[in-house]
Amino acid sequence: MSKYSATSKHYKKAKLDCLTFYGEFHHDEAGGDDIIHLLESGSESDSDQNDFIAAEASTDNVDFPKLLTELESDPEPENPALFQFPSTSNYIYGVEGNSGVEPNTSPSELRDELSGWCLKNNITHNAASELLKILKPHHPELPMDARSLLVTPRNISVKNIHPGTYYHFGLEKCVSNLFSLSNPEESTDTIEILVNIDGLPLAKSSGSQFYPILCSLFKNKNQVEIVGVYHGYEKPKDMNLFIQDFVNEAIEIVKNGLIYNNRSYFFKIKGFICDAPAKSAIKQIKGHSGYMSCSKCHVEGVYKNSVCFPQISNLSLRSDLDFRSKQQEEHHTGTSLIEKIPDVDMIKSFPLDYMHLICLGVMKKLIVSLWVGGKPPVKLQYRKVTDLSTNLLQQTHNVPIEFNRKPRSLIECKRWKAFEFRQFLIYLGPVVLKQILTADQYKNFISLHVAVIILSSSKLLKFIDYAEKLLIYFVETFIILYGEENASHNVHNLLHIVDDVRIFGPLDNFSAFPFENHMQTLKKFVRKQNQPLQQLVHRKRELDNLVNINSNKRGNNKLKCFPCGGKLHSAGPIPDDLQVVTQFEEVKFENFVLKCKAPNNYCSLISGKIIHVRNFIEVDNKIVIVGNSFAKQENFYEAPCESSIINIFEISNRNPKLEMWSIEEIQFKCVKLDYQDKFVVFPLVHTV
Template sequence: MESRLREKRKLLNKLNQRFKRLNKGENIQISEDTVASTTSQASGSGGQAEAYSPEHMPVSYHCSDTDSTTSESSYEDEPSYLENPHENNPYLENLDQNNQPENQPILSNQTEQNNESLSSFLGNWALKHNINHSALSDLLTNLRKFHPDLPKDSRTLLKTPRQTGSQIKIVQPGFYYHFGLEQCLKNLLVEFSKENILETNVLEICVNVDGLPLSKSSGNQVWPIMVNFVRNKDFIQICGVYQGNEKPKSSNEFMSDFVREAIELINNGFLFNNTTYSVKIHAFICDVPAKSFLKCVKGHSGYMSCTKCDIEGNYIGNRTCFPKTEGFNLRSDLSFRTKEQESHHIDTTILENIPGLNMVKSFPLDYMHLVCLGVMKKLLNNLWLSGKPPYRLSSQQIKSISDQYLAFKKQIPQEILRKPRSLLEVKRWKATEFRSFLFYLGPVVLKENIPEKVYENFCCLHVTITLLSKCCNLGYAQQLLKHFVETFSLLYGKENISHNVHNLLHLVDDVQTFGSIENFSAFPFENHMMYIKKLVRKGDKPLQQIINRISERANIRDSGANSTKSYPILRKEHSRGPLMDNNSLCVKQFEIIFFNNFFLSLNEGDNCCVLKDKSLVLIKNIIVSDKYTKIIGHTFSNLESFYRSYCESSKLDIFLVNAVNTRLHCWDVNQIAYKCVKLSFRNKFVVFPLIHTLKSA
């Protein structure tokens, strides 16, 4: 009995010393009664203790949403300090026989920082790889054996909201949750330093609204309201989300929270980090169905559905078409608000209440839906593959085009994520694939495989969209678009002048307002839609899941997100050469060099670029010394135009090139203007500028 009392007092002294350190010197005494209530009967030298909850540790709480099928109704954060105080407890094993620590305390400030750093890492890792709560909780349970300060449950680590149901409102026939426009703008300002994205305190934003089906087996869908900064389009925030089995019945009810907050912010601005910001809605970037839904006007199948002019459509061949290329009046903000063409309107939209919003010019024609998924898909799928003679391609033509198209796989730059696939799969092509076909691959694979008049009509579209991407020669581009629509009508019939084909006539007007077609493209928003879909992990309560996942990402911010990278960045050191005679010593060689918005490497597909002096270079090596970073390579000779339809392709920086010069040259990386796409053609190469890299020139 006496030995048990001595053992208990000895353990009591050790625990008091440890808790004194944990509480920064506060002498929290643990009585024998406390020990008796928190320890089991000691047997020998290894008494087993139950979990103890010190007052300074967080208490348990309930969470309304989890993806774990065996979730607990509550969970706790406190570490089990006393699971085995003599054998497995790291807080006690460094005590000597005199009950004094041999080294510094385990729970020093540095250790606390390390634990915080580990928690931050685990949170960011789980969000980056979309780890579900059940798997993350299992990981935390095992890690707590070595890091007892880690929380037990993933919901604590990710700061998952406890309750969201009270903030969800009914929007017929589904539900809506509003994150808040002001909070979205603050999140963007926090994530990215002001000097990198803003030159003034005026926050110009673009807004996107679109529908996203969550399942192929049901009508379950979400309609997010997304925003981004005009000057930094790739970073998106979700302002609100609707979820239901149908789209919202009323766009005014759906958009009411957004409009109310937008009016307040535009009129009064908001204060953040001691800076007052004003807000301006630059544009609503939507496809035609979403645009007509928001503006409460006729859809694309209506006779008077064009949002840019008052043209009246015709019904030919069981479809609505718009064959006229002139003789119509352009709409204006005033004519829209006064409902000058009454049959164009279905109702009055709440968006008219937003200050400074032009109901015509602020709704540009998005070329992702208009050109890529609209006109290009119509040409490839509806006309050339599935259309009627004489414009339908033969099986031999289709095979020849597909074979040549697939042969380009290794020559496609890594920036183009989707590699070529057969024309037989064109129904499943994504917008980026149609874009690659229009800008780069189509002019090469179609040149000798389709009738000349059809090819020239395609080239007319290719040249025009290339001009609009560079925002140059807009007057000539307008003439080309009119010519394209007229020749399109002659080749394929008036009945095929659809809503999309007609709207090509108005594309130049939007370029004059917003600049390059890339400036008002829905591509960044479309990429984010796939991110939203991944937030839903199971069929039950999809809206609550989206709310919780977005809230987790707002609470757990990547510490590296604000770090500014210094370019160029070099990767994959090697020693294979080639080297120039004058730099063979004291240099390092690398395979890859990263710039702000593209990279170059020694691999085929990523080794071609244009310099500021217009030299076309094939890169063979990348070298670095203490004084410089340079590329070594060959220049191409005999540059000539690849086509001459509508303009010399060389004026668009598109060349047909022969062999490279055998002599090696060396250039500083600061001389690189942009990256190129290099495709084989008749034992030569056709070289195109990689469109998005032209900005770096």
């Protein structure tokens, strides 16, 4: 019995991709049945997976035109492809090339396209090998085995690190890969990277876990590379042994620089982005539950049901010198090898990551531990929790395309992801909590909300001193409202995060979000429980080979220009004085997409006006917005500051007259939420 039925969405999608792919490269009718058969047959020949794609139905007398029509009408599969590429003909990150495949495809192009198709759809080696056997008579230049096609390593050497194994890809190679994809400016003479180290559980039924070392270029968070990875059923017992290869290579590159394209660059590790447990492990310091665990100051915690940090003022800050000299001996558990890397400040080079600190720390504590799961009078009444959940679910239709999750009920708040807590703090919370919390609780929450928005926007960092005062106010009033026993390690560190923003810039410059996203890709590399580390290395090497091949073709592609018009339509509306015009359903910008339809049709102009976008049209070879402004544009809250200062408005009384504006007047996209009989608009923070 096969693992997937013939009606499986994944099976249908893979079959359609295979039929489409084969049709592009082979125009004969023969071979179609064989392709369907191979997709219904085997398992991975290199033992990486069993029965990934199978089907129970017979394929005799398949009506291919009808089959393609049925499959094309099916919805997208529930789970996305392992690798998301722009198109089947172009696998170069951030570059837009020609779509489709030319009939006279060269042998090398066919091989590259086939490799990309296998990786994109996570095709098993067994299925890919069967496809190669079918194509071989028509294309003798193709190999017979998928491992030859994908250049899968035959043997890899792993290193034993008790109680698991480790593989080192190489820091210099990873940095070179990142640099090649970043289009560096000619004036750049220094390569700065961020390093992330964290655990990744692979199974709920066992302790199987990866501990990868990841890196990305500072201020270029779109690309992440893996330097090395440990696998075991426990964490590495000796963290210095785990990071030894990384540290040794980092020392050499920092001392000697890095050569790329025959040009020499200085090299620096700008920072290590880790959560509190990982940071304490690699720095060899006390964990977050320790009395002297703060990585930024010498404060000593007190015990009130658990270790807490109620002290706010007169904090003695740590320095690199006193850390290395172990001035506060109780803070240290050993000596970290990282101290040997030149130009690494053991305090300033370890910023506080707001994904773990604020989203999964402070916000989760407020919602899960206090408002929903706390004790009276802190705990919200059942009716208020129900109302709050209802308010959240009513905003589902307002979530823009840039958000990958829609609001969920508080019943599921224990399972919320970091992005959901961030979404609540910045956008949803101010609206849905306004009639739920007491005035003091709401003001306390809004002070954190305003501070985080300021610290997240490069344009608002002129208010950084005010944001620092707001965070001090938040911690002070938090202790008054919720008690000293809840002044946890995370709450205390809100007093220090502004110092990191002064060094690194906006919060997203040094957050763990891109690394966390890449973790999920690494998890998908593993197809079965046996030898997960070897599987990861195989898949990574295959992908590297494909990227290297296509990077050589980069010169034949044009970089995408923004903004650019999307799909054409003719539904209007258009101003009365215009006749026949070209109309677009959407316009794509570098960091966001605006559309004619909700929930992606609100924006702010440079003038400060909030616009309801109704259409995009072309006038004099330029794209302009057709839409409506609002007669009333007021503050949504007045304390701790007027919301308009951070571009948040309550809007009403839409002007009925259609107006036009150039898209060059757009300042940022807005998130529009319902509030009573009005709307509240927030700036899409990463675009401000």
